[in-house]
Amino acid sequence: MPINFDWFDLTPFANPYFVETGFFQGEGAMKALASGLFQKVISIEVNKELVARAQERFRLPLAAGLLKVVHDDSVHLFQHIQSLEEPCTFFLDAHGHWVQEKMEEPHLPSARKVTPSTFCPLLEELDAIARHPWAKSHKILIDDRRCLQRTWSHPTQSWWRSLDEEMVLEKLRTVNPDFHIRYIDGLTPEDIIAAVPADQ
Numbered sequence: 001m002p003i004n005f006d007w008f009d010l011t012p013f014a015n016p017y018f019v020e021t022g023f024f025q026g027e028g029a030m031k032a033l034a035s036g037l038f039q040k041v042i043s044i045e046v047n048k049e050l051v052a053r054a055q056e057r058f059r060l061p062l063a064a065g066l067l068k069v070v071h072d073d074s075v076h077l078f079q080h081i082q083s084l085e086e087p088c089t090f091f092l093d094a095h096g097h098w099v100q101e102k103m104e105e106p107h108l109p110s111a112r113k114v115t116p117s118t119f120c121p122l123l124e125e126l127d128a129i130a131r132h133p134w135a136k137s138h139k140i141l142i143d144d145r146r147c148l149q150r151t152w153s154h155p156t157q158s159w160w161r162s163l164d165e166e167m168v169l170e171k172l173r174t175v176n177p178d179f180h181i182r183y184i185d186g187l188t189p190e191d192i193i194a195a196v197p198a199d200q
């Protein structure tokens with residue numbers, strides 16, 4: 001879901017970089033930029049029409065180097081963060097193909113080869129963050145926790161079906177076993193998983 005930063009204070013998540021997966025219409029990226037807490041916002045969006053629209057709508061922050069919108073599948077997150085040499089705040093929100101695109105990921109393990117409507121790149125994104133040299137300094141926000149509960153259902157979407165919250169928490173611990181994890185209100189109460197280094 002588009003994040004509602006009006007509902008919580010981003011200040012504890014300040015960092016040089018804000019890295020988002022799933023740009024959609026740019027609401028979250030714009031709120032991160034407007035907060036003044038990040039030097040640069042980078043967003044990875046798989047839908048090329050949304051990326052083209054972003055290039056038109058957000059010319060100024062793009063030209064100023066404050067915003068970068070990358071057209072890619074966020075399973076390739078590592079190649080977009082590997083050159084970053086300062087801590088990042090990740091906002092993992094590549095949840096649902098709001099406009100469907102054909103997606104082939106032959107490198108994925110068979111358990112993760114699912115149709116686009118049921119595929120969510122969250123575990124692959126966390127693997128990419130875990131590989132990063134600054135992994136233990138990063139802060140991670142994961143949206144839509146409600147969808148990771150076994151009882152959750154939705155009339156049209158099913159991207160979370162190969163996931164549950166325990167798998168996600170386990171993967172977060174591979175990024176940093178000492179993460180302090182709490183839940184923040186988003187679209188619904190406690191809908192955002194927030195993981196920050198224990199000393200912050």
Ligand SMILES: C[S@@+](CC[C@H](N)C(=O)[O-])C[C@H]1O[C@@H](n2cnc3c(N)ncnc32)[C@H](O)[C@@H]1O
Pocket residue numbers: 001002003020021022023024025026027028029044045046047050072073074075093094095096097098099121
């Ligand atoms: C919930 S919306 C993102 C909302 C946005 N973060 C905000 O706060 O306004 C989900 C977006 O993720 C994109 N998406 C879905 N799967 C993706 C993937 N594997 N890689 C990159 N983007 C993806 C969709 O195209 C859609 O634009």
